[in-house]
Amino acid sequence: MSGLRSARVSLLLPRSHSLTDANKTGSWSFIQPRYGDKTAPCGEACPCAEDIPRLESLAARGLYAEALRAVLEENPFPATCGRVCFHPCEARCNRAELDGAVAINALERFLSDAARDAEAPSLAGSGASGSGAGKRVAVLGGGPAGLSAAYFLARLGFSCELLEAAPELGGLLRYGIPAYRLPPEALDRDIERITRLGIAARTGARVDASFLAREAAGYDAVVVACGKSRPERLALPGAELAGDALAFLAAARADSAPSLAGKRVAVIGGGNGAVDAARTALRLGASATILYRRRREDMPAFADELRGALDEGVSLRELRAPASLARRGDGSILLAAEPMRLAGIGPDGRGRVERTGSPAEELAFDAVYAAIGAAPDEAWAIPASSLKLGRCAIDLAGSPPRAYLGDLASASLPALAESVADAIGSGKEAAIALDALFSKGPGRVEAEVERSRVGGGPSVSLGAYLGGERGRRSRRVVAYADLNPDYLERRERELGPELSPAEAARGFAELRAPLSPSSAIAQAERCFSCGLCNDCDNCRTYCPEVAVRLSGGRRAVDTDYCKGCGICVTECPRSAMSMEEPVS
Amino acid sequence: MMRVLEGSQAVAEAARLARVKVVSAYPITPQTHIVEELAKFCSDGSLDGRFICVESEHSAMASVIGAASGGVRTFTASSSHGLALMHEMLHWASAARLPIVMAEVNRALGPGWNLWMDQTDSLAQRDTGWIQLYCEDGQEALDSTLQAYRLAELVNLPVMVVLDAFFLSHTYEPVDEPSQEEVDRFLPPFEPKFRLDVADPYVLGEVAPPYIYMEMRRSIQSAMESALCLLPEVEEEFAGIFGRRHGLVDAYRCEDAEIVLAMAGTAASTARILVDELRAAGRRVGLLRIRLFRPFPAQAIRAALGPARKLAVLDRNCSFGAGGIFAQEIRAALCGHAGPAVYSYVAGLGGRDITVESLRGVYEATRDRPEPPTESVWVGLREEILCE
Numbered sequence: 001m002s003g004l005r006s007a008r009v010s011l012l013l014p015r016s017h018s019l020t021d022a023n024k025t026g027s028w029s030f031i032q033p034r035y036g037d038k039t040a041p042c043g044e045a046c047p048c049a050e051d052i053p054r055l056e057s058l059a060a061r062g063l064y065a066e067a068l069r070a071v072l073e074e075n076p077f078p079a080t081c082g083r084v085c086f087h088p089c090e091a092r093c094n095r096a097e098l099d100g101a102v103a104i105n106a107l108e109r110f111l112s113d114a115a116r117d118a119e120a121p122s123l124a125g126s127g128a129s130g131s132g133a134g135k136r137v138a139v140l141g142g143g144p145a146g147l148s149a150a151y152f153l154a155r156l157g158f159s160c161e162l163l164e165a166a167p168e169l170g171g172l173l174r175y176g177i178p179a180y181r182l183p184p185e186a187l188d189r190d191i192e193r194i195t196r197l198g199i200a201a202r203t204g205a206r207v208d209a210s211f212l213a214r215e216a217a218g219y220d221a222v223v224v225a226c227g228k229s230r231p232e233r234l235a236l237p238g239a240e241l242a243g244d245a246l247a248f249l250a251a252a253r254a255d256s257a258p259s260l261a262g263k264r265v266a267v268i269g270g271g272n273g274a275v276d277a278a279r280t281a282l283r284l285g286a287s288a289t290i291l292y293r294r295r296r297e298d299m300p301a302f303a304d305e306l307r308g309a310l311d312e313g314v315s316l317r318e319l320r321a322p323a324s325l326a327r328r329g330d331g332s333i334l335l336a337a338e339p340m341r342l343a344g345i346g347p348d349g350r351g352r353v354e355r356t357g358s359p360a361e362e363l364a365f366d367a368v369y370a371a372i373g374a375a376p377d378e379a380w381a382i383p384a385s386s387l388k389l390g391r392c393a394i395d396l397a398g399s400p401p402r403a404y405l406g407d408l409a410s411a412s413l414p415a416l417a418e419s420v421a422d423a424i425g426s427g428k429e430a431a432i433a434l435d436a437l438f439s440k441g442p443g444r445v446e447a448e449v450e451r452s453r454v455g456g457g458p459s460v461s462l463g464a465y466l467g468g469e470r471g472r473r474s475r476r477v478v479a480y481a482d483l484n485p486d487y488l489e490r491r492e493r494e495l496g497p498e499l500s501p502a503e504a505a506r507g508f509a510e511l512r513a514p515l516s517p518s519s520a521i522a523q524a525e526r527c528f529s530c531g532l533c534n535d536c537d538n539c540r541t542y543c544p545e546v547a548v549r550l551s552g553g554r555r556a557v558d559t560d561y562c563k564g565c566g567i568c569v570t571e572c573p574r575s576a577m578s579m580e581e582p583v584s
Numbered sequence: 585m586m587r588v589l590e591g592s593q594a595v596a597e598a599a600r601l602a603r604v605k606v607v608s609a610y611p612i613t614p615q616t617h618i619v620e621e622l623a624k625f626c627s628d629g630s631l632d633g634r635f636i637c638v639e640s641e642h643s644a645m646a647s648v649i650g651a652a653s654g655g656v657r658t659f660t661a662s663s664s665h666g667l668a669l670m671h672e673m674l675h676w677a678s679a680a681r682l683p684i685v686m687a688e689v690n691r692a693l694g695p696g697w698n699l700w701m702d703q704t705d706s707l708a709q710r711d712t713g714w715i716q717l718y719c720e721d722g723q724e725a726l727d728s729t730l731q732a733y734r735l736a737e738l739v740n741l742p743v744m745v746v747l748d749a750f751f752l753s754h755t756y757e758p759v760d761e762p763s764q765e766e767v768d769r770f771l772p773p774f775e776p777k778f779r780l781d782v783a784d785p786y787v788l789g790e791v792a793p794p795y796i797y798m799e800m801r802r803s804i805q806s807a808m809e810s811a812l813c814l815l816p817e818v819e820e821e822f823a824g825i826f827g828r829r830h831g832l833v834d835a836y837r838c839e840d841a842e843i844v845l846a847m848a849g850t851a852a853s854t855a856r857i858l859v860d861e862l863r864a865a866g867r868r869v870g871l872l873r874i875r876l877f878r879p880f881p882a883q884a885i886r887a888a889l890g891p892a893r894k895l896a897v898l899d900r901n902c903s904f905g906a907g908g909i910f911a912q913e914i915r916a917a918l919c920g921h922a923g924p925a926v927y928s929y930v931a932g933l934g935g936r937d938i939t940v941e942s943l944r945g946v947y948e949a950t951r952d953r954p955e956p957p958t959e960s961v962w963v964g965l966r967e968e969i970l971c972e
Contacts, residue, residue, distance in 0.1 A: 004817055009739045010806035011681055011777060012799055014790035 025545065029564030033539070033557050034580045037473040038531030042089035042104060044455030044477050047391070047417070047425035048075035051463065051470060052089055052104055056527035057534045059107060059520065067524075068115035071108060073463055076151040076194050077144060077424055079186035082109025083510075084177055085421045086302050094530050097480040100493035103515070103523045110520040116189070133157045135220040135438060139199075140207045143171020144420050145406035146225030147194050148427025152462060153223075154197040156435045161219075162199050165206040169195070171227055173420065175250040176273065178280050179508040184253070208378045216400055221434050225405040225427065228374035228418075234268065238325030241333050242268065245277035245371035252280045261285030264364065266335055268292075268322050269371035270299035275306055277369050278314045282505050288314045289365070293321035293340055298350040308511065311501035319353060323360050325368060333368050336360040376408055387433075389449050390458030391426035394433050396442045403430035429460045436465075478531035478575045487538075487573035491526050494519050533576040539568035589759040591752040592617035594722040595661070595687045595745065598729030600631045601767040602685075605656035608636035608647035613699050614749040615663040615689040622659065641666040645673035645684075652682035653788055655779025657733065660684065663749070664691035664705045671709065674742075678713025678804060680789055683736030683743075683774075685729065686714075690849065690900070691749040692934040700935020701749040703849070703901035707877075707909045713804050715743040715811055716877040718848035722757040724830050724875075727822065730762075733771055734818045739807045740777060746877075749935065751850040762826055770825050808879040815876065832881035834873040835888035837863060841870030843950055844889060844924065846914060847898040848874045851931075851938045855898075858943045869947065874910060882917035895924040896950040898943075899960065900932045907960030927956040931963035938963075 026032075042052040051070055058067035071078045085105055093101035135158050139146045142164030150160040168174055169191050173182060195201055207226070216222050231244045245267060251257040257280075265281040267274045270292040278288040290309070292299055296318045299306060310316060320337040328334050339361065343354040382404045386393040393409045395402045406423040429449060436448035452465035455477045464471030496513040498504075504511050515523060533555075540548040540555060547562040548555055557568070569577045589597065596618050599607070607626065609619040625631035636647045641662050648658035662670060667688055677684050692702035706716060717732060719725040725747055732743035747753050780788065792800055815832060823829040834852070837859055838844055845855050852873040862869040872888055872895070874881075889895065895918075899908025906912060911928035918926065927950045932938040942964050949961065 004734075004738060004814065004821065007738055007810065007814055007817075009810045009814075010803040011740050012803035013681055013778065013788065014792045014796070014800065015778070015786050015788055016790040017786045 024560045026547070026558070026560045026562045026564075029559075029562060031564045031566070031579050031581055032559060032562055033564070033566065033569050033577050035533065035555060035557070035577055037469075037533060037576055039455040039473055039475055039477045040530040040532060041092040041094060041455075041477050041479070042102075042530075044457045044459065045088040045092040046454075047088070047419065047421035047459055048081070048428065049425065049454045049459035049461040049464075050074045050089075050108075051461070053527055053529040053532040053534075055111070056102065056104070056107065056524045057529055057532070059111060060524035060527070062521060064111055064115040068111045071111060072193075074428070074461055075421075075424055076148060077190045077420070078108050078112035079190045080144075080173055080182060081421055081424070082106070082112050083182050083186060084173075086419055088421075094478065094480040094483060094528055095493075095526060098488055099490045102527045103493055103495055106495050106512075106515050107520055107523055110515045112186070112189070113514055114517065114520070135159065136161065136218070137221045137223060137434065138163065138215070138219045139223040139225060140211070141171065141225035141227055141405075142166070142169035142201060142203065143225060143227050143406075143423065144173055145227065145408075145423035145427045146171070146223065147191065148424040149223045149225055149403070149405060149430050150199045150427075151194045151197060152428045152431030153434065154199055155462070156431060158431075158434070160199045162201040163205040163207050164201065164203045165229075167203050169201060169203060171229075175253060176246055176276070178249060178252060178276050178283075180279070180283070180504065180511055181276070183510055209380060212402070216402075219400055220438070221400050222398075222402040223405060223427075223430055223434075224380055224402060224408060225423075226376060226378060226380065226408060227423075228376050228407045230375050230377040231370070232373040232375060234322065234325075234370045234372065236322060236324055238327070238333075239370075241325040241327060242368045242370040245269065245273050245369040246374065248277055248369050249273070249280060252284065257284055259285060260367070263287075263366040264332075265289070266291055266333075266363070266365040266368045267371055268368065269373075270294065270301060271371060271373065272301045272305060274371035275301045275309050275314075277371050279309050279312060279505075281367075281369075282309075282312055282314055283508055286367075289363075290314060290316045291320045291322060291335070291337055292316065292318050294353050295319060295342065295351050308501070308504070312505040313501070317363075320361065321353075321355070328364070331366075333365050335363045335365055335368060337363055380404065380408060382409065387446060389429055389433060389446070390453070390460065391422060392430045392433070394430065394437070394445065396437065396445065401434070401437060403434060405430055425459055428462060432460055432462065432465045473531070476531075482575040483528055483530065484571065484573045488528065491522070493526070494523060529574050529576075531575050534574070536573060538571040538573065539577060542567050542571045585761050585763070586758050587761050588756050589722055589726075589761070590617060590754060590756050591722045591725050591747055592689075592754065593621055594726040594759050594761075595729050595747065596621035596625070597761055598726045599659045599685070599687075600625050601762065601764055602657060602659075602730060602733045602771055603632070603773070604659040605633050606636060606648060606651035606658045607633055607660065608638055608644045608651070608658075609660045609662065610638055610641045610644050610666060612641070612663045612666040614691055614753045615661045615666070615687065617753065618661045618687050618689075641669040642673055645670045645677060648684050649673060649677050649680060649682055652677075652684050653680065653780050655774070655776035657774045658682075658684050659686070661687040661689070663689040664693055667705050667709060668693065671712070674709055674712040674714060676789070677742045679800070681740035681804075681807070683733070683740055685732045685736055685743050685745065687725075687729065688744045688746045689749050689753045690746055698934040699749065701751055701849075701900065702933050702935070703746075703899070703909075706744060706746050707901050707903075709744070710878060710909070713741065713808075714878060715739075715741055715808070716746055717743065718746045718875055718877060719748075719752060720834070720850055720852050720873060720875075721752065722755070722759045723828070725752060726759055726761065727826070727828055727830060730767060730771060731815070731818050731822055733774075734821075735811060735815055737774060738814050738818070739811045741804070741807050741811060746849075748850045760826075760828075766825055770822060812876075812879040812881060830875055832876040832884040833888055834875055836871040836873065838870030838872060838888055838890060838892065840868055840890070841892050842868040843894045843896065843947065844870045844872050844892045845896050845898065845943065845947065846872040846874060846910065847900075848877065848910060849900065851898060851900065851943075854938055854940055855943055858940050858947065861940070862947065877910075877913075880913055880917065885914060885917050886921055886923060889918075889923055892924040894927060894950050894956075896927045896929060896946050898929050898931050898938070898946060898963075900938075902930050902933070902960070911960065925956050927953070928960040929963050930960045936964065
């Protein structure tokens with residue numbers, strides 16, 4: 001054995017103690033990776049500009065209070081929106097292309113409940129830019145738009161007085177949305193959080209246009225957020241026999257609605273108010289029928305709401321236009337409904353209808369409610385010279401300057417949707433605009449609001465306005481094709497269990513149970529975090545040159561050694577990196 | 585201890601007994617049984633080693649290159665397309681002078697898709713600087729794997745232990761499996777001549793400009809030459825412990841043979857039957873089994889052939905445009921020396937059987953033809969298919 005041990009074999013190897021550091025291979029590259037968070041489509045679609053990938057990522061780690069705080073940065077109504085928002089975010093969720101959108105709405109509700117006690121520390125003054133200090137703002141209207149404006153103004157350091165005509169705050173949220181969709185307790189939690197910021201709220205304080213003339217001088221700015229509280233009236237013979245659906249809903253919320261046991265109730269209209277009224281009537285013991293002059297698919301009501309109503313036993317008579325109402329001898333109401341037919345598709349994609357000429361159908365009801373829309377209670381004349389932003393109009397020249405919000409401004413802002421989330425977004429936009437007005441001057445308002453937008457949509461982010469990380473993200477919206485499909489695993493979408501239609505129709509209990517904590521985490525984990533680095537570390541793991549350095553929790557490309565192969569960018573599952581020409 | 589082992593198991597047992605520290609491989613038929621067995625050993629603790637799962641053979645070889653650079657004993661196995669995918673890394677392993685051992689199960693390359701025996705895959709890696717040992721049976725597969733580590737670590741070159749697909753890899757035979765204690769005596773713990781060390785960082789495989797590259801290549805050639813001298817010594821030690829030796833080449837009844845059949849792999853077992861038959865009938869026939877292909881044992885071949893007039897070389901491979909590869913190599917080894925005329929036959933590609941009868945045909949064709957044809961003769965071709 002010793003002979004073999006001493007065998008001499010040639011062994012000439014290249015070996016260097018000087019290391020290859022001296023060879024700066026990065027100098028060869030003509031293109032290099034850059035870290036750059038982009039915009040997730042959900043966040044762009046959210047009228048409140050919630051930073052959805054970020055809050056999902058926090059929730060996935062069980063950091064509920066932090067996740068809720070991320071919501072509250074941009075939206076003071078998580079308990080409310082987690083229930084009633086029509087969640088345009090989910091419609092844009094990239095995950096929908098794989099196995100169903102992330103349950104963003106259900107998760108928002110979960111967070112608002114789960115983090116209730118460990119709630120984020122007060123956000124008062126958290127956004128103080130200095131401009132608001134000492135400035136007084138009157139906010140007219142205590143619905144979602146006005147409360148949102150007051151919340152964001154207070155955070156920006158303004159002192160707010162909120163005037164509401166009704167006995168309690170909440171507007172349509174309190175008086176127009178039935179408890180099975182929004183339990184009063186959830187709404188109260190959101191409103192208390194807002195008023196805790198030091199907002200002086202006066203209820204039972206009706207204001208009108210003369211208020212501005214009389215009192216406005218005492219304020220530095222006025223926010224008009226009175227919404228549309230006057231119901232539109234039917235224009236047909238016997239219209240006075242129809243009740244107002246909004247008033248009916250308000251009475252039901254206040255437990256002062258009449259018993260409808262065994263009664264036949266008709267609701268005229270196709271919006272959410274009509275569906276809410278029909279389902280409420282059903283819960284009060286009636287049989288309920290919705291009459292709508294166009295087709296089912298043309299109804300402005302959310303499809304899910306309508307489907308729920310029909311499942312519970314509400315009848316829908318589409319293509320039926322009420323022509324007259326008449327009281328019959330037995331006290332019931334005879335409703336003559338003219339059959340309609342499709343006469344083309346309008347520019348909004350909804351069907352246009354015309355009379356068929358067939359004789360009207362005669363239907364007998366015990367009560368009829370009209371839910372055909374509402375108008376501002378007061379003719380708030382928005383000056384034509386007002387600056388029209390995405391969701392509000394600002395009269396910069398007014399003395400004092402005034403902002404017209406939400407539904408009220410929708411006539412002059414045709415792109416504005418009339419939804420709770422849009423109203424909240426409208427209040428935030430006005431707060432940012434007023435802050436910009438006082439800190440930067442009237443000439444800068446539009447640019448400052450523009451700078452705060454998320455992606456290419458109208459939504460504004462307070463975080464972005466205040467110069468936070470959000471504002472530094474690329475406006476480019478990440479599409480499904482930008483993601484790396486190798487990292488996208490199928491995982492089922494899940495919502496909280498739903499009451500059966502029969503159970504649901506029996507009372508005003510919430511239709512759906514909340515997500516369990518384990519489901520909430522599983523659902524949050526489904527978020528791809530489109531465009532937003534979530535520390536998955538693939539870039540560093542796969543860099544063949546070990547040129548991705550991690551220090552203090554932040555990653556950086558060492559351009560001395562990065563050859564620009566692009567593997568990190570390819571392996572980034574979520575498009576939070578991109579290849580760019582080196583900037584010398 | 586005598587056990588009935590599949591050829592693949594015999595190799596895996598040898599790697600276990602060699603106490604390899606890192607195994608990395610990607611499955612491919614007909615090699616998979618080998619690494620499946622080793623994966624089992626790693627997981628049940630009968631081998632104190634780590635199995636690195638990878639996404640390709642290229643990465644498998646890269647992994648063992650990394651591990652071997654760190655100074656541990658490594659093992660991998662592959663076959664056919666998997667080996668072809670490793671090609672770049674095979675060059676690296678040898679030039680980095682890493683004593684990696686790989687089992688290579690000879691399988692045909694596609695298309696047409698074929699899982700069966702064919703030598704083209706390993707012979708296509710002829711110039712990668714790997715030592716190649718071709719085995720005839722399960723016992724030799726086990727023994728060669730143990731010897732491969734000894735040799736590789738002496739000369740700092742990687743070794744490929746080559747097995748016929750199915751005929752050897754999937755065939756159960758009685759195999760004398762040595763005890764761990766015996767193996768430890770033959771194969772001491774690996775003492776690397778160099779290894780990466782975080783305490784003394786340096787770079788291996790640095791840039792080698794023209795003024796030094798040629799010397800490094802010459803060093804590899806020298807090491808190959810050393811391997812040729814050292815394998816007999818390794819075998820000597822092996823025989824001292826285990827009582828078996830396999831040779832650089834295995835000459836069977838060649839002493840006075842006029843016609844010798846030459847080949848590598850399991851076909852040699854079939855040839856032994858024919859040789860015995862012909863010898864019984866008074867014919868002077870022998871068999872030369874080539875075990876070592878790289879380095880090529882030219883001297884041993886010349887010595888074994890003795891007075892033979894004709895040498896029929898059976899290749900289970902074809903270098904297209906040139907013919908059987910073993911025949912070419914043997915011709916080159918005999919060039920300039922007195923020796924037999926070389927008759928080249930291509931047979932048994934893609935798993936086609938080589939039978940006693942087909943070998944008898946080769947013998948008779950060689951006997952009856954005074955001069956060898958210039959081209960390789962293809963054995964048992966279905967000419968009617970080719971004519972269509």
